[in-house]
Amino acid sequence: MRHPRIARTATAVLAVACLLACHLASPPPAAATAKRDRDQVRKDRVVTLIARLGSQEKSTRVRAARILAQVGDESAFAALERCLGDAETEVRVAAIDALGRLHASADFEVMLGLLDDSEEAVQEAAAEALGRLGNAKAIEPLVAKLPKAPGLWVEVAEALGVLGDRKNAQTVHKILLAVKEAEDQARVAAALGKLVPAPALEVLEAVYKLKAEDLRPRIAALLGAGEMNQPQGAQFLAEKLRRMPPAPEPGEEDALRDALANGLGRLRDRKLFVQILDELRQDTDPRRLLRNRATWLLGIGRAGLGAMEEDVLKALQDPDDSIRLAAIEALGGMRSAKAVAPLLALLDDKAFEVQVAALDALGEIGDFECVPAVAAKLAVGDPRLRFAAAYALYKIRSDDVVEPILGAMAGSKEWLLLELASLLRDLTGKDFGPDAKAWQEWWSGVKGSFRVHYEEDNLDFRATVLYHGIEVNSDRVAFCLDISGSMEWPDTSREAVVYTDAPGQARKRRRKKIEVAKEELIKTIKALKPNVRFALWVYSFDPRSWKKDTVPATEPNKDEAVKFVEKVATGGGTNIFDTLDKCFSMAGPGVNDPKADMKVDTIFLLTDGSPNRGRFPEPRQILSKVAEMNRLGRMRIHTIGVGDEQNVAFLRKLAAQNGGRYVRR
Secondary structure, three states: OOOOOOOOOHHHHHHHHHHHHHHOOOOOOOOOOOOOOHHHHHHHHHHHHHHHOOOOOHHHHHHHHHHHHHHOOHHHHHHHHHHOOOOOHHHHHHHHHHHHHOOOHHHHHHHHHHOOOOOHHHHHHHHHHHHHHOOHHHHHHHHHHOOOOHHHHHHHHHHHHHHOOHHHHHHHHHHHHHOOOHHHHHHHHHHHHOOOHHHHHHHHHHHHOOOOOOOHHHHHHHHHHHHHOOHHHHHHHHHHHHOOOOOOOOOHHHHHHHHHHHHHOOOOOHHHHHHHHHHHOOOOOHHHHHHHHHHHHHHHHHHOOHHHHHHHHHHOOOOOHHHHHHHHHHHHHHOOHHHHHHHHHHHHOOOHHHHHHHHHHHHHHOOHHHHHHHHHHHHOOOHHHHHHHHHHHHHHOOOOOHHHHHHHHHHOOHHHHHHHHHHHHHHHOOOOOOOHHHHHHHHHHHOOOOOOOOHHHHOOOOOOOEEOOEEOOOOEEEEEEEOOHHHHOEOOOOOOEEEEOOOOOEEEEOOEHHHHHHHHHHHHHHHOOOOOEEEEEEEOOOEEEOOOOOEEOOHHHHHHHHHHHHHOOOOOOOOHHHHHHHHHHHHOHHHHOOOOOOOOOEEEEEEOOOOOOOOOOOHHHHHHHHHHHOOOOOOEEEEEEOOOOOOHHHHHHHHHOOOOOEEEO
């Protein structure tokens, strides 16, 4: 998380005081005085992570290396280098990746040597790292690997594309002719496009027009065009936006738009975004132009392109809520410090979804100074808004977010109380459950010297049951697993997992999304505590339940549930609304009665795509209908998106507007 340097001034204090007066009749608890600026936070984190690299647990070493890739600096190089000799292949791969991302150029010769490692996974990681290191001396060794290691063709092509020498275009083109899968063709074409755009675009156009049963090739082509980061690739994306025909299948347009936003998010040049907007403005259809502008704004956010900051800030003044919401999400993705004041002003907007989006964006930006104003929203009546405020504070993660979250426990009940306890547990490394008094007693003894915890502080903390990183803190929960045909596709996450087929045969592979999803769900089911009642739904064209009602998490029930998950087969479309509707029906009338019990109060919805079946197949319809069904905010919905084909914008909104978290896997 990026934290702007704290700079308290009389003006800032006065502004915060005014905001508090508007937000609260009675202010939240006073903030802790012990603070660290973002530079000190990062330094402290690096020290902790380096220590974690020496853990006895393989998973801890792997995770520490991956976090260092995001927050580390040259002080971590020596410790990461030592990990290159780790007995576990996955640790070595994570260390190689971190060194490459941190541009540890001193390790160039070491990376060259790793191209001949006995493990294919290490060779792949080394090829990717050599591309990031940007040393032209890597070209000859990379090309020399091609005849010996067909499994490295795509990684070598991508490295050659990053290195940028046009003399390698012929080699990359040969790789392009050799690979067979549409997704691999798109990745190699993107690498070729960085060197010679014209032939690469021909391939991407051909991939986009493939008459496939699914959207996968088209999505791969859109991502590849963005990855080129060339005017020709930008033109390709603009044309696909402008000429998007009416979708023959429900939900298809939304899925392609989200993929276009992801493709735009791979551009890194402001001029290309200006070029695209100029192209889009030629459209005479006002409705399509509006949607295209929203997609364009989302793309800027996913690119994190600070050079477009002023353009996005202007969009906050647009009269259309869809443009404002896209701009808000974009500013969060950009970590825009200039956006903090305008976003704080939106915390009292008349539109519920605008308030939620603004809180989410403020959490992403992570400005320490907005803590008091965000904390003020912990006193509103709607539990979904209160959770959104608490979750924003959790993401800001300054030393003074604990006290307001702890103070909010006193006025909370049901799922919100459990969720606040979960956030506090992760922020502090302590576990007092929903006992507000115990939390207060602990806090009174430490608040003068408290330092907030980060992920690396809690790597060994296993007191909770997690599902894709989200705590299962309810005792009335429903798991909804997407089993549509696309779940059979490989998981296209760039962080491929290391698997060992046999001694000396470790390699990075992309397993099927359904395999990964089943594994995580089974692990969570096995960990459920006996007091939990749970339900299982699988869905494609229609939802199908494991049992007609929730059942207690006894060992026999968990064993039976695991067998059900293991045997379920994939196929069909993606009917999200009817699945959610079934969960609401299973919950009982208490959803709309604040005094009645509910059989289900928490839904975990996993999907890899965009809705396209059911009574309401369009994302916008689903958001509206679920808002009607959950008008009291008693049901929370967590969403988990898998793979590059997921509809990020829809899943983020569905979670945020229903008191839940969105996780991208």
